[in-house]
Amino acid sequence: MIELIVAERCTDCGACIEVCPANVLDPGTDGLPVLARVEDCQTCFMCELYCRADAIYVAPDCDRRVSVSREDVLASGRLGQYRRHSGWDEWAEHFPNEQWLMETVFRRAGEAAAQSRAERPEGLGGKK
Known part of the structure; x- marks a missing residue:
């Protein structure tokens, strides 16, 4: 941001x-x-x-x-x-302009965020 x-x-x-x-x-x-x-x-x-x-x-x-x-x-x-x-x-x-690689970066970040949410204890936004 x-x-x-x-x-x-x-x-x-x-x-x-x-x-x-x-x-x-x-x-x-x-x-x-x-x-x-x-x-x-x-x-x-x-x-x-x-x-x-x-x-x-x-x-x-x-x-x-x-x-x-x-x-x-x-x-x-x-x-x-x-x-x-x-x-x-x-x-x-x-430096090489490798903006096309951002798709991979965003996908990995999304996967990491989903993994983090799944690992949170119940009551902290994790799975029940």
Whole structure:
């Protein structure tokens, strides 16, 4: 789920607003994008992919918001990591664009979540 826009990195290009399929972002009064409807985020990473300034951080958890601090995200090097590892734009010659592999990743994640639910004790959302 989208968690953070680092204002000092944002160039106000509007690409994140344009590509978001869930209409999560709005232009703010100062021109910078605003997280307007975070609960609608599909965790598709499109905003992060199209942000050439690496000003957006999308956490991989698509079911709930994850508390992140601006300082931690900046220090961790996670800003732009998805773009790099996807071989997007300027990273095309350094990393292969393997987006087609995401089907496998999503299938494995779904199987892991189903397994986790099945292993929960009764009363905690597991099988009865």
